[in-house]
Amino acid sequence: MAELSKTSGIPVATIKFYLRERLLPAGERTGPNQSRYGEQHLRRLRLIRGLLDVGGLSVASARGVIDAVDSELPLAHSFGVAQRAVSADIDPGGMDPEALAGIDRLVEGWRVSADNPGRLAAARVLETFNALGQRDDRDWFSRYAAAALLVAEADLDLVEARGSREAMAETVVIGTVLGDALFSGLRRAAQEHVSALRHPVPFEPVRAPAKEQECP
């Protein structure tokens, strides 16, 4: 275990905690006070850190994802579990049925289950958009849906390029959490770009190396 801790950079006490919480499978017993840990334990540790630190999951949710990875269920199932675990829990009760119907019309033809967390989150946005007196701009919503489809294709390609269920689940969790942040970042950059193209203003392009940008 001391070696596993050294290789992974994770303290022994933390590894023991993961073992107790059944996040990490026990090593192969080789003596009264000795166990062997292999490559699979290292990979599992990386998945656990991804779930807890990047995904911000509770230990219980992380265990749910790990159980799904270890199960013989189809990949789409463990994908769904991982996706749900890192998505905000939205209570569909009390949600405006019109907003839900609006999102269902928007993604008509998509195979989306009723409790997909994204369906509910999108309906919540439509609800807020309407409550704030923004015109429900169908065109804006449709173009978002088309772009989301492109991104989801890229997500699935990334996941499928991984070799093992473990690596796939890791990529689902990391990709779902980081993908949100990546997209919203690139969207802001793209907004500045499109805005500058349409409404030219004096502009300093990014060309200097990062070091020089820090000087006043």
Next chain:
Amino acid sequence: MAELSKTSGIPVATIKFYLRERLLPAGERTGPNQSRYGEQHLRRLRLIRGLLDVGGLSVASARGVIDAVDSELPLAHSFGVAQRAVSADIDPGGMDPEALAGIDRLVEGWRVSADNPGRLAAARVLETFNALGQRDDRDWFSRYAAAALLVAEADLDLVEARGSREAMAETVVIGTVLGDALFSGLRRAAQEHVSALRHPVPFEPVRAPAKEQECP
């Protein structure tokens, strides 16, 4: 003021607070204890609520956005102010210059300033992606950038369809905050759809009206 409160649904004490904080311009004085408030005050109140409640801005940041709306500066400037106000503040110091360079290569040809909050947020994601041992999948990042450009075009079209600077700023703020949530929701729905297409599993499509879905 009582009437403005009634029409807007915002308590008089809150309106007085907005006046003191210079978020709302004073009404036209018509008597010792009486002022006239017009349509522009109602619109401004809606913008203030959007900034504080949806955007989660501090009063100081909201005043920054409102000052930009009221200024004679080009629209792209107030767009930038509103966009920055609702974006997480990321300190570029200590960021891996390689990650920043990676994002700059990704958006090569885009007119993006060095301190664009999205550029920094995307670089932070690339940094984390690499630190977690995920392969820096150029293809995944490029497809995100392409989709972000489509969405930014839709955003600008939505903003430009608004009639006044006030309404435009309101849409920038609301669209930036809600757009993040909308896209991540639609992405999750699209992931389920693409996943179901590629890896068919027994599946119940969403077709029943919302009411029936609540029954067990």
